[in-house]
Structures are given as structure tokens and as C-alpha cells.
Amino acid sequence: MERAHPLVGRIWDVKAGAFIGEDALVARLVASRFVLLGERHDNADHHALQAKLVRAMVEAGRRPALGFEMLATDEAPAIARYLARSPKDAAGLGDAVNWSRSGWPEWRLYQPIAQAALDASVPIVATNLSRAATDAVRRNGLPGLGPTLTTQLRLAEPSPEARLAMTHELRESHCGQIPDNAIDRMADIQWARDARIAASLARAGQRDGAVLIAGAGHVRRDRGVPVHLARQAPDASIASVAFVEVDAAAVKPGDYAKAFGSDALPFDYVWFTPKVDDADPCEKLKKATETETIGK
Numbered sequence: 001m002e003r004a005h006p007l008v009g010r011i012w013d014v015k016a017g018a019f020i021g022e023d024a025l026v027a028r029l030v031a032s033r034f035v036l037l038g039e040r041h042d043n044a045d046h047h048a049l050q051a052k053l054v055r056a057m058v059e060a061g062r063r064p065a066l067g068f069e070m071l072a073t074d075e076a077p078a079i080a081r082y083l084a085r086s087p088k089d090a091a092g093l094g095d096a097v098n099w100s101r102s103g104w105p106e107w108r109l110y111q112p113i114a115q116a117a118l119d120a121s122v123p124i125v126a127t128n129l130s131r132a133a134t135d136a137v138r139r140n141g142l143p144g145l146g147p148t149l150t151t152q153l154r155l156a157e158p159s160p161e162a163r164l165a166m167t168h169e170l171r172e173s174h175c176g177q178i179p180d181n182a183i184d185r186m187a188d189i190q191w192a193r194d195a196r197i198a199a200s201l202a203r204a205g206q207r208d209g210a211v212l213i214a215g216a217g218h219v220r221r222d223r224g225v226p227v228h229l230a231r232q233a234p235d236a237s238i239a240s241v242a243f244v245e246v247d248a249a250a251v252k253p254g255d256y257a258k259a260f261g262s263d264a265l266p267f268d269y270v271w272f273t274p275k276v277d278d279a280d281p282c283e284k285l286k287k288a289t290e291t292e293t294i295g296k
Contacts, residue, residue, distance in 0.1 A: 002274050005251075005274070007246050008246055008274055010272050011270070011271045012272070014253075014267055014269065020269075025241070025269060026056045026057070026060065028269075029056075029057055030057055030060045030062055031237065032239035033236040033237050033238070034211075034212070034233070034236055034239070035057070035064065035238075035239050035241070036211075036218075036219035036238065036239070036240045036241065037050045037211065037243070038214055038216030038217070038219035038220075038240070038243065038267065039213070039216060040216065040276065041104065041105050041215060042276055043245065043273065045243070045274060046273060047109045047110060048112070049271060050213055050243075051113040051115075053241075054066065054113055054117065054211055058116065058119075058120040062209070063122050065117075065122055065125050065204035065205055065210040065211070066113070066123070066211050067125040067126075067200060067204060067213070068114075068125070068126065069128055069197060069212065070099075070102065070128070070213075072128040072129060073126050073128065073196065074132070075097045075126045076125075076126045078096050079097060079124060081096070082097075083124070087118065088118050088119070090112075090114035090115035090118050091111060093114055093124070095107075113213055122208075125200055125201070125210070126200070127196065127197040127200035127204075128193055128197060133145060133192070133196070134192075134193070137188050137192050138189060141185065141188045142155065142157065142188050142191070142192060145192060152199060153228070154228070154231040155191075155192070155195045155228075158187075158191050162191075162222070163191075165222075165261060166191070166223060167183050169217070172261075175282035194225045194227070197212065197228070198228035198229040198232050202232035202236075205233075205236075209236070216242040216244070216267075219241070219267065220267065222266045224240075239269070240267045240269070241268065241269045241270075242267040242269070243273050244259075244271070244272055245273055245276065246275060247259075253265065
């Protein structure tokens with residue numbers, strides 16, 4: 001949808017306030033130690049572009065580790081076992097980690113991205129917070145991580161401004177259907193996950209950096225993975241790219257900052273794509289909730 005929109009296929013350099021070509025973007029990503037590619041999870045165009053950029057970096061001589069937000073650190077053994085048997089076949093990786101039961105969109109969307117890494121013999125990395133650690137934060141907030149993991153993640157409390165922005169975003173994205181105490185815990189989990197992802201990338205990227213595949217919210221410069229990565233690897237260059245669906249009513253790049261609750265787009269680069277659909281996200285959430293209730 002919206003394929004005739006004037007921004008579709010264009011890449012916006014946020015700092016320069018100018019459009020750049022695909023070759024220029026690739027050159028900048030090749031020159032960055034860490035590259036964060038932020039998606040809408042169910043947009044196939046976003047996954048195709050992520051795979052394209054990973055392949056372009058490899059063709060330029062880079063060998064970055066490939067990290068997925070969708071894979072938690074406790075899935076690392078299953079990934080290692082599968083790749084020991086099938087080091088060049090991304091097709092079966094989804095089954096190896098029970099992807100179909102994970103709630104993420106189908107593995108076939110992510111498979112070409114993983115295949116690009118396997119073709120280049122670079123590691124695929126599970127980056128996200130383990131289930132046990134996530135449950136600990138859900139019960140006890142950030143202190144639930146304990147001193148060892150808190151130190152390992154170089155975790156600092158979010159600033160009051162960042163926490164306020166996160167809770168507002170979570171409340172809006174869940175259409176006001178989540179109680180405030182649960183929203184606060186969700187903000188803790190999001191903050192801890194981004195810290196875990198950053199630590200995983202820093203560790204995996206010691207040889208030649210790393211690329212992250214994640215939701216666009218995780219690659220925000222102001223309060224996402226880059227904030228934590230700057231503590232893990234203070235001198236490393238980071239490039240944050242968001243793939244953003246166009247809106248018929250918004251024809252200038254700056255018009256999209258409001259959708260991210262910001263005065264300016266919180267990324268280094270924005271690549272505009274067609275929309276998946278025009279469905280109201282709150283209506284979709286309401287229907288999903290009703291379906292779950294009926295099924296119980």
C-alpha cells in the first residue's frame with residue numbers, strides 16, 4: 001500500500017537533513033562498527049532490506065556478527081547445536097529454536113537475513129534477555145537482575161525523562177489497556193532488554209563489529225540499544241537505521257518524528273517503505289484480546 005507515496009524507497013540522513021542514495025548508506029554502514037537495523041516486525045519489505053544491507057556489508061569486506069532481538073540468550077545452545085550440524089542452512093534454524101511458538105512473524109521472513117550471515121561464515125547471535133532474567137525483572141524491577149548481571153550489563157537506571165517517555169510510549173502502543181503498575185514493569189523490562197542486547201553485541205562484535213535485527217524502537221538513539229552500547233563500547237561507531245512505513249498525510253521526513261514521540265527522528269537514517277496495512281493498531285489489539293478471552 002502507499003507505493004506511490006513520494007517518500008517510498010528514499011533514505012533520509014537525519015543529522016544532515018538530506019536524502020542520500022543507497023550506495024552512500026552502505027558505505028556509511030560499512031564504516032560503522034555496530035549497525036542497528038530497526039523494523040516493523042510484520043513488514044516483509046523491511047526484512048528484505050535488512051538482508052540486502054547485511055549482504056552489501058559482507059560484499060564490501062566486513063564480517064560482522066549478526067544479532068537478533070528475537071533470540072534470547074538462553075537459546076544460544078540450541079543455535080550452536082543446529083549450526084554445528086547445518087552450518088550453511090538457515091532454513092531449519094527457526095525450528096531449532098521453536099520459532100513457530102515464539103509469537104514472532106514467520107521465520108521465512110527472517111530466514112534470508114540469517115542466510116546472508118551463514119553464507120559469509122559469520123556468527124548468528126542470540127542477544128535478548130533470558131526468560132529467567134525477564135521474569136525476575138517482571139517480579140522485582142531492575143534490582144531483580146542481581147548485582148552480577150547488573151555489572152555485566154553496565155546497567156544504569158534510565159533518566160527520569162527516558163522513563164517517562166518509555167512509559168508514555170508503552171501506554172500509547174497498548175491503547176491505554178494496561179494498568180500503570182504493569183506499564184512501569186514493562187519499561188524496566190524494555191530497558192533491561194536493550195542493555196542485554198547491547199552487551200551481547202559488544203561481546204560478539206569484538207572481531208569485526210555486529211549488526212542487530214530488531215524492532216525500530218530498540219534502535220532509537222535517545223533511549224534504545226545505542227545508549228547502552230555507548231557504555232559497553234565507548235569509542236565504537238554506531239549507525240542506527242529505521243525502516244519506517246509511509247503515511248499518506250505525511251510527505252516530509254520531519255513529519256514522522258511525532259510518531260516516535262520526539263521533536264526529531266531518533267535515528268541516524270530512515271528508509272521509507274510502503275505500509276503493510278491500514279488497520280487501526282488499537283482495533284487489532286482489541287480483537288486479539290477478545291479472541292484470547294473467548295478462547296479461555
